[in-house]
Amino acid sequence: MAVPLLTAGLCLTAPSAGAQTETASDSARFTNPLLPSGPDPWITQVDGVYYYMHTLGKEIALWRTDNIANLAKAEKAVIWTPPKKGPNAHSIWAPELHRLDGKWYLYYSATASGHKDDAHRAVFVLENTGPDPMKGNWVDRGRINTALPGIDGSVFDHGGKRYFVYSPYVGPTSGLAIAEMENPWTLKGKESILTQADQPWEQKGGRQIVEGPEFLLGPKGDLFIVYSASACWSDDYALGLLHAAPGADPLDPAAWTKSAQPVFRSANGVYATGHNGFFMSPDGKEHWIIYHANPGPGMKCTPKRAPHMQRFDWTEEGWPRFGEPVGAGTPLPVPSGSR
Numbered sequence: 001m002a003v004p005l006l007t008a009g010l011c012l013t014a015p016s017a018g019a020q021t022e023t024a025s026d027s028a029r030f031t032n033p034l035l036p037s038g039p040d041p042w043i044t045q046v047d048g049v050y051y052y053m054h055t056l057g058k059e060i061a062l063w064r065t066d067n068i069a070n071l072a073k074a075e076k077a078v079i080w081t082p083p084k085k086g087p088n089a090h091s092i093w094a095p096e097l098h099r100l101d102g103k104w105y106l107y108y109s110a111t112a113s114g115h116k117d118d119a120h121r122a123v124f125v126l127e128n129t130g131p132d133p134m135k136g137n138w139v140d141r142g143r144i145n146t147a148l149p150g151i152d153g154s155v156f157d158h159g160g161k162r163y164f165v166y167s168p169y170v171g172p173t174s175g176l177a178i179a180e181m182e183n184p185w186t187l188k189g190k191e192s193i194l195t196q197a198d199q200p201w202e203q204k205g206g207r208q209i210v211e212g213p214e215f216l217l218g219p220k221g222d223l224f225i226v227y228s229a230s231a232c233w234s235d236d237y238a239l240g241l242l243h244a245a246p247g248a249d250p251l252d253p254a255a256w257t258k259s260a261q262p263v264f265r266s267a268n269g270v271y272a273t274g275h276n277g278f279f280m281s282p283d284g285k286e287h288w289i290i291y292h293a294n295p296g297p298g299m300k301c302t303p304k305r306a307p308h309m310q311r312f313d314w315t316e317e318g319w320p321r322f323g324e325p326v327g328a329g330t331p332l333p334v335p336s337g338s339r
Helices: 015-024 068-071
Strands: 042-046 047-053 060-064 075-080 090-100 103-113 120-127 139-143 150-158 161-169 173-183 186-196 209-219 222-228 236-243 256-259 269-282 287-294 306-314
Touching: 042 090, 042 269, 047 068, 047 090, 060 068, 060 090, 068 090, 068 236, 090 150, 103 150, 150 173, 161 186, 161 209, 161 269, 173 209, 186 256, 209 269, 222 269
Parallel strands: 120 150
Antiparallel strands: 042 047, 047 060, 060 075, 090 103, 103 120, 120 139, 150 161, 161 173, 173 186, 209 222, 222 236, 236 256, 269 287, 287 306
C-alpha cells in the first residue's frame, strides 16, 4: 500500500552535542555506547526506575537502574528462557517490557523450532503479576493473534484505547500494521496495514523492510510511529516516521503520512542507526531516544550493534527533531535530574 509522502513540516536538524552541553543543569557526563553490545534496545520507566533490555537471542534479561547513563553498572537478571521446542523456541528478538493494568507484560519476537524462515516468526507475550519484574513468575500468554507472521510488537494507550503495532511480512516485503487490543495478549477487530517498504531508502541491503515501530505522542497531540527501515545488515539502516494528526483514528491507514526521507540516519562515525525507543529524563523535562548502532561501516547485523542514547527536541509545529547521531566517545550531559 502506498502512503502519501510528507514533504513539509519536518525539520531534520537538531541542536548539536555542544548545544546540549551548554544547557546542561549539572556537570555529569556520559559517552556512547552505553554497553559494548545491545541490539534492539528498549527502556521502560516506572516509579523513577529504568528497566532496560535488548536482544540476546537465546534468553531475555533485564537491567535495572535509577541512572540510565550508568547502565554498565546496572543490576542484571535473566528472567526467562524459551522452551526447547515449539512456536517460540529460538531467535528471541526485540523484547519490550510494559507496565499495563498493574501488571508486567513482556512482548518479544520468536521463531518456531525447526525453522529459520519469516513465515514462522511471530510476536509473543509473557505476564508477571508480581511487583518486581526482576523476580516472580513469568506466565507464557502465547502468540499474539496477528493476522500475519511478523516481528517487533509494541503497545500504546491513546485516546482511551490500547493499540498494538508490529511488522508483518506481506508478500516479498514487510510492513507496519496496527490493531486494537482486547487485553494485553489479544487483538480485536480489523488489523490495518499502515505502510510497506515502498521507498528506495527502505530497500537498502537487498530487502524491502520496515520494522521496529514505536509510538511517540507529540506535545500538541500528534501521534507518530518511528520505525526502522532497510535491512539491519545495511549501513543505511535508518529511522522513518509516520504521522497522524490530533484526533485521527490510528486504525485508518489514510490518517497516516510518511516522511519523504529518513529522520535519523548514519553520521559522525555512527553506522546503521535504528531500532529505537523513547524515554524521559528523571525530572520529566527532557525527551531521549535510545537506538542501536555500529561503530564502523560494513559490520552488518551482529551483536556488535550497541546501545546509544541522546536528547531530542520538538519543532514549533510539534514534530520530533532527532538531528544526527552523536559520535561515539563524545561527552554528553546525563539526563536532567539523574542522581
